[in-house]
Amino acid sequence: MRFSVYLEPMSEKELRLQPRLQCIAGLVPRGARLADVGTDHGYLPVYLLQRGLIARAVASDVGAAPLAHARRTAAAYGVPLDLRLCAGLDAVCPDEADTVVIAGMGGETIVSILKQAAWDWRGVTLLLQPMTKAELLRRALPELGLHTVAEHLVRDKGTIYAVLTVTAGESEAPTNAEAWCGAGLLHDPLYGEYARDRLEKLQRAAAGLRQAKTLDSALISTLEEDAAALQAKIKEWEDANGMGH
Ligand SMILES: C[S@@+](CC[C@H](N)C(=O)[O-])C[C@H]1O[C@@H](n2cnc3c(N)ncnc32)[C@H](O)[C@@H]1O
Structure with missing residues (x-):
């Protein structure tokens, strides 16, 4: 299901991110066409759009309530956010995004979203941030034809999270x-x-x-x-x- 966002007049307010999302935002390539999977409040795409750091953003979520939050965030900060109510990337076309963020979910859920997506990952930058079971995600990537090019650690509210930058490519099992x-x-x-x-x-x-x-x-x-x-x-x-x- 697709929605568009009613824009309030240009917002003066600047959205600020918690360290975990700030770290991911810093890894999104400038000018990206972003797909944020499991966007919840939509903070990441709204932050990047508000600062003109990306060209456009599609935000998906499996839940209607989180997507409604994202709609409100986009309206409050006056940015155009393209919303999709769907599981994973089910309602996002591969030609709509060159950067895909899947953050704030368990490693198992991230793996199932990647498996379910019928995407050719060549030319796509994936930023994956598991809340749990990072080991399961790292072990699954080679079988999915994916390769970790970098990892970053960030501390947020006393917990350290890993953010994986992943592209298409062969890799050895870790x-x-x-x-x-x-x-x-x-x-x-x-x-x-x-x-x-x-x-x-x-x-x-x-x-x-x-x-x-x-x-x-x-x-x-x-x-x-x-x-x-x-x-x-x-x-x-x-x-x-x-x-x-
Ligand atoms: C904890 S929030 C993370 C929000 C944001 N990505 C972040 O990192 O702060 C997890 C969100 O993922 C959504 N979600 C869980 N499984 C999903 C799936 N298979 N496809 C799309 N969204 C999903 C949930 O509805 C929820 O809004």
Whole structure:
């Protein structure tokens, strides 16, 4: 379903973004034709349109209420936002966007949106920001014909999030440590904290499973293997940064 936005006279107000969305905004190529999937309040496209940083934006959401929020945000800030009520990219044509943002959702949902989209990703920049299960997303990308060109970390309200810049292209399956902590983040100032936090999550998940009544020993072994790989990576990183004991 398509909607257009009633524009109020040019708004004097400037929309400000929280650090997580600000980081993503900084990675959107200038002049992009943007598709923001799962836009919710529409803050990201409205921010970019208001500053003239992108040429146009389509914002989709599976929920009518979030899309109504996006409509109100666009009207309040006086920018033309093209709205689509649909799952993922179902109502967005590939020729409408050269940059696709899928942010603020679980890694599993992002993977299912990518699988469902009948897009040829060549020439498209994807910015993917999982709230959970980043490891699942990183592991799925090679099978989808996608390749991570960069990752960035950002802290927002005490949590560190990874933002992946992805394009079409072949890539190797990530190692266990890379799946959990990315391949190109070793020089990021937040890497140590991010990696230790991911390790803690892994160890907690393995401990929880060990205590569960129905013992899934295969999954426990996988988690323990991942934890060992990540621990070794962290040690390597600490040694390289003069933090080894
Ligand atoms: C937490 S909000 C994130 C909003 C914004 N993208 C951000 O990063 O702040 C998640 C939004 O994704 C929408 N959503 C969830 N699954 C979706 C799907 N498969 N397709 C489109 N939108 C989806 C939800 O309705 C919700 O508005």
